[in-house]
Amino acid sequence: MEENNHIYPIFDRMLMRKDKEDLLKQHSVMVWFTGLSGSGKSTIAIALERELHKRGLLCRILDGDNIRSGINNNLGFTEADRVENIRRIAEVSKLFLDTGVITIAAFISPNNDIREMAADIIGQDDFLEVYVSTPLEECERRDVKGLYAKARKGEIKNFTGISAPFEEPAHPALTLDTSVLSLEESVNKLLELILPRIQKK
Numbered sequence: 001m002e003e004n005n006h007i008y009p010i011f012d013r014m015l016m017r018k019d020k021e022d023l024l025k026q027h028s029v030m031v032w033f034t035g036l037s038g039s040g041k042s043t044i045a046i047a048l049e050r051e052l053h054k055r056g057l058l059c060r061i062l063d064g065d066n067i068r069s070g071i072n073n074n075l076g077f078t079e080a081d082r083v084e085n086i087r088r089i090a091e092v093s094k095l096f097l098d099t100g101v102i103t104i105a106a107f108i109s110p111n112n113d114i115r116e117m118a119a120d121i122i123g124q125d126d127f128l129e130v131y132v133s134t135p136l137e138e139c140e141r142r143d144v145k146g147l148y149a150k151a152r153k154g155e156i157k158n159f160t161g162i163s164a165p166f167e168e169p170a171h172p173a174l175t176l177d178t179s180v181l182s183l184e185e186s187v188n189k190l191l192e193l194i195l196p197r198i199q200k201k
């Protein structure tokens with residue numbers, strides 16, 4: 001490769017994240033939602049992506065539907081499996097970030113060590129932690145997938161909030177309690193936080 005450089009100067013260097021961000025006219029960032037099942041992570045992620053898309057900004061959502069059903073379909077909910085789940089998600093996120101894409105992850109990611117590992121893989125400066133702090137009582141009242149009822153009956157083991165721990169983030173960039181905030185209010189708060197970072201002047 002090196003000896004061809006004078007013939008093909010275009011091979012001088014590999015295209016970098018900045019080249020891709022310039023192409024897309026945006027800065028990429030990682031928006032990392034954490035919170036209990038049913039707290040609103042996916043709902044907010046989808047609404048946020050729509051608002052950014054409307055503004056001409058390219059995003060990628062990673063959530064249980066496209067990760068746990070595919071690349072991570074060999075993982076369950078033991079502590080070790082959750083660590084591996086989040087590790088792979090962080091590595092995949094990094095690829096999207098390096099492609100200039102605004103990356104939005106919606107996973108329980110139940111403790112500080114797991115979220116810290118994700119932030120280390122992705123890079124602390126790119127990592128915006130958003131805590132969807134909807135109380136357990138409200139998540140359980142919603143019981144979107146009927147899993148809390150099953151967990152209470154002991155039919156699902158290691159269920160976060162019931163039989164497995166959830167550790168609140170110490171210093172999230174933003175906290176959204178969807179028992180108090182409407183979806184629109186949550187998205188507006190996110191836009192206020194994110195837009196100044198991702199829009200190219």
Ligand SMILES: Nc1ncnc2c1ncn2[C@@H]1O[C@H](COP(=O)(O)OS(=O)(=O)O)[C@@H](OP(=O)(O)O)[C@H]1O
Pocket residue numbers: 036037038042064068077081082083085086106107108109110145147156157158159160164
């Ligand atoms: N034992 C147990 N504990 C928690 N959650 C469970 C469990 N079993 C299945 N589910 C469903 O899986 C979704 C959570 O997956 P995550 O990948 O976000 O979890 S983690 O970050 O690895 O802790 C979560 O979906 P969300 O509601 O989207 O959060 C649950 O529906």
Ligand SMILES: Nc1ncnc2c1ncn2[C@@H]1O[C@H](COP(=O)(O)OP(=O)(O)O)[C@@H](O)[C@H]1O
Pocket residue numbers: 035036037038039040041042043044106132142144178179181182183186
């Ligand atoms: N203000 C709100 N913000 C977000 N979701 C809400 C709100 N009020 C009610 N919900 C409902 O709560 C549920 C949250 O589910 P989901 O987004 O799948 O949560 P998670 O991804 O955290 O498991 C959805 O059914 C959603 O319609």
